Amino acid sequence: MTDPTPQFRLWLTAAALLVVFPLLAPAFWVTQIASQSFILGTIALSLVLLAGYGGMVSLAQLAVAGVAGYFAAYFGVHSGASLGIPLPWGLTILVGLAAGIIFGTLVGLIAVRCQGIYMIMITLAMAVGLFYLARQNLGFFNAYNGFHGIKAPVVLGLDMRQPLPFYYLCLVCAGGLYAFVVYLGRTPFGLALQGVRDDARRMRTLGFDVERIRVMAFALAGFIAAVGGLLRLWYGGSISPGSINAGASITILIIAILGGMAKPIGAFAGALLFVLIQNFAIDFIDRERFNTMIGLILLAIILFLPNGAVGLAESIRERFRVASGPADRQPESGATPEVRPKP
Amino acid sequence: MKAQRVVLSAILATTVGLGAFAPSVHAQELRVGVLATLEGSLTPLGHEALRGTRLALSEVKETVAGRKITLFTAPTNATPDSAINGARRLIEQDKVEIIIGPVSGSEGLALVQFAKANPGVSFVNGTAAAPEATYRDPAANFFRFNADGVMWQAGLGTYAHNDLKYRRVASLVNDYSFGWAQMKGFSMEFCRAGGRIVDRLWTPLGTTDFSSLIARIPKNIDALYVMLVGADATNFITQYVQAGAPVPLIAGTNTVDQTVLATLTRKQLRDFIVGTPSASPVVDDWTDARYQQFVAAYRKAYPDGLPAPASAALGYYLNTKAVLSALAEVKGDLSGNQQKFRAALSKVQVEGPAGPVKLDENRQGDATIFLTTVKSGGDGKLYNSFVNATRGVTQTMGMDRSAFMKLGVPGRETVQCP
Numbered sequence: 001m002t003d004p005t006p007q008f009r010l011w012l013t014a015a016a017l018l019v020v021f022p023l024l025a026p027a028f029w030v031t032q033i034a035s036q037s038f039i040l041g042t043i044a045l046s047l048v049l050l051a052g053y054g055g056m057v058s059l060a061q062l063a064v065a066g067v068a069g070y071f072a073a074y075f076g077v078h079s080g081a082s083l084g085i086p087l088p089w090g091l092t093i094l095v096g097l098a099a100g101i102i103f104g105t106l107v108g109l110i111a112v113r114c115q116g117i118y119m120i121m122i123t124l125a126m127a128v129g130l131f132y133l134a135r136q137n138l139g140f141f142n143a144y145n146g147f148h149g150i151k152a153p154v155v156l157g158l159d160m161r162q163p164l165p166f167y168y169l170c171l172v173c174a175g176g177l178y179a180f181v182v183y184l185g186r187t188p189f190g191l192a193l194q195g196v197r198d199d200a201r202r203m204r205t206l207g208f209d210v211e212r213i214r215v216m217a218f219a220l221a222g223f224i225a226a227v228g229g230l231l232r233l234w235y236g237g238s239i240s241p242g243s244i245n246a247g248a249s250i251t252i253l254i255i256a257i258l259g260g261m262a263k264p265i266g267a268f269a270g271a272l273l274f275v276l277i278q279n280f281a282i283d284f285i286d287r288e289r290f291n292t293m294i295g296l297i298l299l300a301i302i303l304f305l306p307n308g309a310v311g312l313a314e315s316i317r318e319r320f321r322v323a324s325g326p327a328d329r330q331p332e333s334g335a336t337p338e339v340r341p342k343p
Numbered sequence: 344m345k346a347q348r349v350v351l352s353a354i355l356a357t358t359v360g361l362g363a364f365a366p367s368v369h370a371q372e373l374r375v376g377v378l379a380t381l382e383g384s385l386t387p388l389g390h391e392a393l394r395g396t397r398l399a400l401s402e403v404k405e406t407v408a409g410r411k412i413t414l415f416t417a418p419t420n421a422t423p424d425s426a427i428n429g430a431r432r433l434i435e436q437d438k439v440e441i442i443i444g445p446v447s448g449s450e451g452l453a454l455v456q457f458a459k460a461n462p463g464v465s466f467v468n469g470t471a472a473a474p475e476a477t478y479r480d481p482a483a484n485f486f487r488f489n490a491d492g493v494m495w496q497a498g499l500g501t502y503a504h505n506d507l508k509y510r511r512v513a514s515l516v517n518d519y520s521f522g523w524a525q526m527k528g529f530s531m532e533f534c535r536a537g538g539r540i541v542d543r544l545w546t547p548l549g550t551t552d553f554s555s556l557i558a559r560i561p562k563n564i565d566a567l568y569v570m571l572v573g574a575d576a577t578n579f580i581t582q583y584v585q586a587g588a589p590v591p592l593i594a595g596t597n598t599v600d601q602t603v604l605a606t607l608t609r610k611q612l613r614d615f616i617v618g619t620p621s622a623s624p625v626v627d628d629w630t631d632a633r634y635q636q637f638v639a640a641y642r643k644a645y646p647d648g649l650p651a652p653a654s655a656a657l658g659y660y661l662n663t664k665a666v667l668s669a670l671a672e673v674k675g676d677l678s679g680n681q682q683k684f685r686a687a688l689s690k691v692q693v694e695g696p697a698g699p700v701k702l703d704e705n706r707q708g709d710a711t712i713f714l715t716t717v718k719s720g721g722d723g724k725l726y727n728s729f730v731n732a733t734r735g736v737t738q739t740m741g742m743d744r745s746a747f748m749k750l751g752v753p754g755r756e757t758v759q760c761p
Contacts, residue, residue: 242422
């Protein structure tokens with residue numbers, strides 16, 4: 001980066017805008033759009049970490065979030081009085097996170113021996129297996145009904161599920177995890193993970209334990225997904241088998257593809273795009289057909305924008321830069337704008 | 344990093360720009376939301392539900408106290424979380440003040456908890472019939488004018504034992520709140536009359552292949568109690584007949600209602616299903632004048648609908664009519680956290696097709712329940728024929744509240760025969 005200052009200024013502006021946003025926007029935008037985007041973005045971020053850095057596409061990340069949610073529901077306050085062990089909220093959160101990390105690691109242990117389409121299939125199989133278990137098991141998952149009336153923690157008299165506190169909770173979690181993933185990409189572990197993605201055999205020859213690196217990535221992704229799972233639990237106040245079915249699992253993949261998996265920010269861009277489509281497609285198209293619109297947009301993105309919305313933004317910027325002249329061209333981009341057609 | 348900058352600005356711009364799409368609320372119109380299963384195996388019930396609501400609305404020309412009623416529909420798929428998502432969308436995006444629905448039992452249980460978290464909105468049930476929604480832990484802003492799943496089976500267990508002389512039955516029931524409720528309603532009477540339930544088979548909603556379940560049906564039984572909903576019922580009946588149909592059926596409410604009967608087009612299936620007993624809040628050939636008027640209005644409004652209204656249409660019709668009556672009484676006034684409207688709704692007496700309906704202290708309505716058998720009409724159409732009617736069925740089935748509670752929460756083991 002030749003000039004970090006304007007970039008830093010932009011991030012600062014964005015952060016300030018995100019902090020001020022809920023004070024100005026209506027509650028619908030704060031909770032339904034922004035908070036939900038952060039939550040889905042966080043779960044998708046765990047997939048982007050696996051897919052972007054590790055080259056491993058897992059369809060079980062929502063299942064991991066679901067396990068965290070189910071444990072937090074079972075060991076938390078909900079309306080089904082006959083089931084569960086209510087713990088103090090601090091412990092509830094710890095149990096939920098631990099369950100998510102353990103399940104995420106377990107998925108990793110099983111899945112890392114496969115690659116490509118086989119990994120997608122085996123993780124999908126585990127996600128669907130969990131769905132059927134949750135739907136049938138009465139003793140822990142409460143079968144078809146699941147858990148309802150789940151309360152978010154009340155910290156120092158502040159109900160975290162109120163629109164404003166909840167927004168900031170989501171913002172802090174999503175922002176923190178995003179920064180963590182960006183930072184992770186530059187650590188020796190992150191670099192090793194990217195090395196494994198690019199050429200596992202060479203990394204093995206260099207003395208790296210490829211399987212262990214991959215499993216560790218799954219554990220970290222499990223933590224991120226678990227945080228998303230807890231936020232999602234408090235957001236909806238309920239969890240049931242429908243929250244973790246195959247359709248919902250694939251939604252996370254759709255979000256990652258919409259945003260683009262090359263960069264961590266893609267997860268949140270994709271989530272925002274998805275939530276906006278989900279909420280506003282019905283204004284442009286028949287209410288019963290909004291799934292069709294999501295499908296068409298997804299199709300268009302896969303066909304025309306292999307790098308997702310982030311890729312689109314990148315190419316627009318590229319064109320814009322060409323149009324404005326080669327003066328601010330960056331040397332490391334490697335592109336040769338002179339030979340490209342002007343817009 | 345440059346890319347991230349652009350994306351970030353793009354996101355912010357979109358976020359601010361799309362704010363213009365936020366819906367504006369007109370002062371004069373009344374915004375009412377409807378939850379209906381328009382996806383998944385209960386889709387036929389969802390369509391039937393909307394017919395019920397629209398029928399009630401058309402009676403008042405979509406207007407109450409000079410205010411136009413605007414209807415917003417949210418599709419669900421019978422899972423609890425789809426109902427919550429739908430309700431949230433109706434409240435936060437469509438700005439509705441009253442929600443009518445949902446269709447399915449477990450959706451209803453979830454919505455009661457959601458209602459507690461949204462005290463500003465009134466929730467009036469559609470056909471969701473899990474008893475617990477208005478029983479142990481009711482919400483102050485949740486009203487239900489239709490009967491619950493236990494009530495819908497009033498008379499069936501006794502009839503199966505005393506009139507049809509069935510002594511040993513097995514059951515095959517959809518494994519969720521509504522199935523458990525129906526099983527409780529059937530078994531509490533059947534066991535009390537002296538019958539035995541030798542095996543209980545449960546299957547998830549949305550089952551398409553019943554072969555392994557059919558193989559597990561015990562041999563030495565007099566009849567099979569079946570409570571499957573929507574497409575599950577059609578699939579089961581087809582496969583059961585193909586497997587030779589060793590014993591006759593006793594049917595739960597939705598298993599032989601018009602949403603299912605209309606799908607049985609093959610002669611073999613129709614011949615088999617004729618004579619199946621059931622119990623339901625709707626019946627197709629009752630001669631009562633007011634009921635016939637309801638059936639006629641349904642047929643006139645929906646020439647391409649079912650031959651006769653199913654329980655989903657009746658439930659949504661009743662609940663919508665209750666909302667409209669209460670709105671008329673308070674002249675469309677929903678101010679003051681809807682206190683006046685809710686007081687009116689609690690007291691309103693709805694003139695239903697099968698008789699007046701009033702709420703109890705948990706905001707649960709009483710009902711007239713029909714005992715029926717499937718018959719084939721002259722035109723070849725199947726219908727549920729009237730056997731008898733039980734009036735004034737209450738949520739505790741005429742029992743003392745504590746004695747009824749002792750029978751247990753509806754579940755896989757409720758009620759055990761002595």
